[in-house]
Structures are given as structure tokens and as C-alpha cells.
Amino acid sequence: MPKDTFFNLPEDKRTLICDVAIHEFAEYSFDRASINRIVAKSGIAKGSFYQYFEDKQDLFLYLMQLAAEKKVNYLSPLMHNPDQHDIFTLIREIYKSAIQFAAENPEYAEISKKLLANKGAPIYREVMADSFPSAYMFFETLLENAIARGEVRADIDVKMFAYMIASMNTLVIEYYTKYVAQHYDKKMLETIEKFLDFLKYGIGENNSESQKGVKL
16 A cells, blocks of 8 residues: 555546556566656656655555456446345446446556466456455355255355356456457356356356246
8 A cells, every 4th residue: 555655645646646657557467567657657766656656566456456446336236136136137337337437438448458367467466365355255145145046056065156257257258358359348248147147157068048937
């Protein structure tokens, strides 16, 4: 997290530093991003940077936190009343919100794309360590509520499936960016529907038709 000296800056100065850093990471990726370029474009001394952040990683993780907070604003009204909708509708809305966020924040989308392309890097593990536990707990809660409503089989291993769904969220986006298209567009919804069909009906050849209408 940034140091107190960063939060003591005027809001416009903090915004400028973050905007410059977002552009830098989107253009060059984390490994190739330059603190020298960031401070030069932000109009601050390099020494001041280290009064605000521990290092480049500290800045990057803070920007990922800002992105996560900003994504919340893109959640549809459905997410404000989750008990009124089945789990598959909610998951679909989560993805739709992510697509809208990516479309309206292309630099953040580019940062995510570069991060996914470098999964072996320590920074990828750091980002996942920060974000995955909350995603896992969120889907665990969704599954428990879905079981209570009779939407999902009561005999499933909730913790295992919550882990799988949280993991597959990242994998679906990675598949899309690598194999389906170069930009976030309506084709992403088609990829999401395939993922949701897998969740609802399984991957068996006979399941997609014979089990439609049967609760998971």
C-alpha cells in the first residue's frame, strides 16, 4: 500500500501519478515499466516516488486495487439484489460487468492482458494472492445460497467448486484473449455462455440436451 505521504498529496496530484503509471504499465508491462519515465511524466523527483511507494511492485498492486474498486461500480442492479436471481444469472452479470469495465478502461484491460501473458512472473503470483481469496469466498457464498434455493445439488463439495469457479474465471478470460479475439467485444459473451453451459449441464455429450431443465 502507498505510504501516508502519498495520501497527503492533493487529489489531482495523486490522480496524475496513477494515470501516468497506468499508461506506463499498459504500454510496457510490469517488468519493462520504468520508474524514471513515471516520475518524469508525473513531474515529481525520483526520491519523492520512494516517499510515496516502497517500489514499483507497491505501485502496481495499488493500481490493481483501484481497478478492483472501480469494477464494483460496473456491477449491474442485479448484483444489488442477488437473492432475487439464480446463480447462473449472477455469474453472467459478473462477466458482463467485467466486459463493460474492460471496454471503457482499455489501459486496465491491456495491463490485465500483459499480466496473464506472463503467468510465471512473481508479480502475477502477488496479484493472484491479493485477489483470489476474496473471489473464492464470494463464489463459496453464491454456491451456498444456490443450494439453499434448490438451484444446485446439495451433495457437491462447495469449497472445491468455489475454488474451481474462481480459478476458471481467470482461465476463461485468458482463453478469450489468447484464442478468440484481440479485443473485448460481444464475442466474449459467447465464450461466457459456453462456460455457463459447462457449469449448468456438464461436459458430457448427452447432458446438454437430456438434462436441460434438471437442476444441477
